[in-house]
Amino acid sequence: MQRLWEVKEKKEKKERIIKGRDLVDVVFSWSVRDVLNSKLYKGKVDKIPNTFQSSKEYFKSFVNPIIEETHAALLSSMETLRRAPAFKVWEIKPAKDFKPPKNLYYEVTLQTVSDNTTKGDGKLLEFNDLIAVTDNKPCRIDDLRCSNEPYLLALVCGVNEDNPHLITILASKPIVFEEGHMETRKKGKGVKKSLSLFCVYLTNMMTNIRIWTALHPDPEGGNLKLISKVLKSHNEVGGESCVSCQENSENIMPNHIEKRLRSFKLNTSQEEAILRCLEAKNCRHSNNIKLIWGPPGTGKTKTTSVLLLNLFKMRCRTLTCAPTNIAVLEVASRVVKLVSESLRLGGYGLGDIVLFGNKERMKIDDREDLFDVFLDYRVDELYDCFQALTGWRANVQRMISLLTDPKEVYRQSFIENDKRRPSFKKFVEKRFSKLRTDLRSQFSTLCLHLPTASLSFQVAEKMNATNGLLRAMKVSDVVRVSGKEDTRKQDCVEMLGSICESIELPDFIGKFGLQRLCLENAYLMFCTASSSAKCVKRSATALDDLAKLQSNKLLSFENSIWKVLLTNEFLKSLETIIDSEINKRVMSVLEKISNGKFQQDSKSENLFRQEDIDDGLSLIWTVDIIKKQNHYLQVLKIWHVLPSSDVSCAEKCLEKHYKRYTRVKIERCRYICSQGNVVVPMRWPVKSCLKNDMISDVSRSFALLSVLDEAEETMEDEECVDD
Structure with a gap:
């Protein structure tokens, strides 16, 4: 199951708490009449002020508006209830965390799409979906009944990764198991009973829950310095200015930038806002924050788009975030249009712009204008080229x-x-x-x-x-x-x-490598605020151990008995690993095989060996031969770390390399010498002739080569043997 809730220690007991639970409880408290009342919050939502005296006042001013917005989204879904996706329940039972009266958790098994005879059920339920639990597939509001309850809501708080039809829900009220509503079917020994129920999709609360959580930061662990600085800068007329930059004539904005801004026919306040941001970008004396603000219809999106275009022209790497996918797509669409109009060679240059996020939630299939910058689509297109x-x-x-x-x-x-x-x-x-x-x-x-x-x-x-x-x-x-x-x-x-x-x-290049290539070299990145952390994670530096691999073509682990030869292909594929835990596992596998702990199969015709790593990754390696002074010796040659689905393609490529090897050299690569459960490397005198009598010459070879004593020698003493 996904990790879906935070865990707190309280009186030596683990209490599971859903993020945004207060907002969820507010939604659960609404009756059908409340939901259908479009004026429910009339007079309860104050106008958000332009200035704030404290961060606490700032957060508080947005609480009622987000509740009102959530109510409006639910009301809108009620108006299209007849077309809402519905899923018949196959089985339902209280979860381990079920604890009345508040923690009403249930495990629900839904019918698969192939078994579902209701229409419009192509959608799968997702984390933080708000659903109605009903006795029948509803066609109108009056049909929202469940076990004599006029209205029963639930929040999807868990989706099984392997089986998306197995979900965990938090219900607003207990689901009563009445005999009159039960279907009976045999299952193994005995009888399994389940309700004849439907889960009807209403709306997704993911974004609103995230905003709610942000509006209620942990007073002990939250970092409010950024918010405080924004509020301080906004409250001060004219904002902050760097004295050092004002005194330095070199920081005067170039004429061509001001000329470019005038071409967009911006008003004075918009142009001034952009120039202040560009000045802050050039300032090296402090970390500045500039706030572009104004009521609806004042051109904030246009101003932001022109600002981003100028940052793009200045080759300034910029991450643009917004709380919702709609806002991200709108800004990205405008910027892509502006950039496209200024390109000299077709679409060359759009590769420096990346839109990153969930394809389904962004509904990218409906945004053809953003196909060329959406990361998943870009990776798929480039993958075929590599x-x-x-x-x-x-x-x-x-x-x-x-x-x-x-x-x-x-x-x-x-x-x-x-x-x-x-x-x-x-x-x-x-x-x-x-x-x-x-x-x-x-x-x-x-x-x-x-x-x-x-x-x-x-x-x-x-x-x-x-x-x-x-x-x-x-x-x-x-x-x-x-x-x-x-x-x-x-x-x-x-x-x-x-x-x-x-x-x-x-x-x-595998898909992980292409993702990293695109993200690390992009100048403009667009995503939701929640996805920005993933961008940072994907661009993170590797572990110290892996940095060591990058700088050493020939590797010797402590107490290892094999030398490990790293190919350029492996070092490049190594850059595709973005998870520190997977990095550690790669190091662990390399250390294991360098100690001779791998399969002893001398009869195998396949030169290539594969070691599985978590998350569908595999390490591809072979036993190879290098020439060292007057001897040929066996080493481990590491070729790739890549998705398991790409292994066959990589092996076909490597076959070309090994076709150049003579039969004798191939036999040397395949030869296995073991001592107990450990495979040890072999070496042969260069002058020995193995073409006529492979076995007799092998018997004259040195049995065990300790690589540890020679670890200090540089790669210049060794050379790969190509026939």
Whole structure:
């Protein structure tokens, strides 16, 4: 189950408390008549003042407005009750935390979608959904009855991660198990009884509960310095100004920025607000806070959008947060539109903008204007470009081969005298057309979605020019042997080669790695306030142990008997790990296998070994051979740490590497020497000839190589053996 509630120690007993419980209790207290009364809070909500004397007064002024907003959302859902998703209850029983009269927790099993015959039930219930528990699927307000109770609300406070149809709810009233409302069915030995009930979705209280929690901070643990500084700055006419910056003429705002601001036709107060924020950004003497405020309709969103555009032009990394998804989407949409209008090369540059959040709650599928900056969509698009066998680099190499020597590509693609072999011209036409389509699509994706830190403007121009050359090229140009007059094909080959050399990203990157690449290099990030912590977590630095890995290609753990050779691919995939606990597990696995604690299977044909790590990650490694002075010796070669679903693709890529090895070297890699339950590394004299008698030469090899004594030697003394 998800961790859904805070735990407090009180009189040596653990009491589970739901966040925002006071707000939930207020909602539970409303009758049907209260909910339908649109004037319930008329005269009870005071106008929020422009200034506040204290943070306590500030928080208090928003309490009734958030209650009124919650009431309005529930009233709106009642007006569309007939179309509300409803779920039939399969089983319901009191939870372990059930404790009347307040803690009325129930465990509920809902029918699966395939079993559910009611319409409109495609939605799954989520954490903090407010639901009505009813005897029947309601079509109108009068149908909101449950066991003679006219109105029974519940809050979803738990959803099983493995089975979303198993939920825990907090009910507003006890659910009475009356015999007249029971269905009976056999289950194993005996009889299982359950109510004929429905859970009807009304609204989600997640955002309002978060706001409520923020309005009631812990007086002992809450940090109110930020709020106090904002209130102080707002109460002081003219706000704070840095004396040092005022005296320094170098901090005067450049003319081109003021000229850019005038192009947006801002009024004086809007322009002044932006200039003050930009001045605060340039100040290095203090941490400044600027508040853009004003009543509805005064252009706060426009002002914020223009401010963010200028920060983007100044290459200032900025995180933009809002309490609701609607607010985040509105600001992001305006900024993306402004940035798009100023781009010089199609969508190049949008890769520096990231929208981050829950796809379903944001309803991104309805916001086509934000597809290009939404993180999940971007990662999916880039993931196809960084596949080892079908990615952009592999396709570039195929295109170069086809343009350079199409006859050789044709010869290698088919067995001699194959009757199914197409004609040379048809083969080239089909292969060229496919590669051209793939490359043009992948180049466009890279230009649109990669951050500018990973793809320079010059390389993007080359990709754009190459797309033009490929579009203009005909099959006859590919088939024809190049002459002095035929420069188009040669220009395309040179351009493709230059693009490959200019991009230092690896051939294969997993989705975790792409997420981190996008977030760490973005200049503008948009998300809800609750998601901002995840952004920070994803951009956090690695553990000290992993920093050690980054700086050492050859690793020796304390008391280990194997040397561990780290590949560039592994070091790059290592950067995709964002969870400190997973980092520790990676280190633990490396330490385990470096001590020879891995499977002893000398008969296995597979060179690749896989060690599972939590959260669906796997470590890919092999036993390899390096040359050390006058000997060949076995080492552990670490290739990747990546999602388990990507393992097969990575192994196919590695197969190409090991095809260059001779049979003898492959046998050396596979050879297992064990002492008890521990596998120990082997070494062979360089002058020994293993081609004719592998077994006899092995018997003359040194049995156990202690790596610990040689740990001080640098990597310069070793070299990988490539046949």
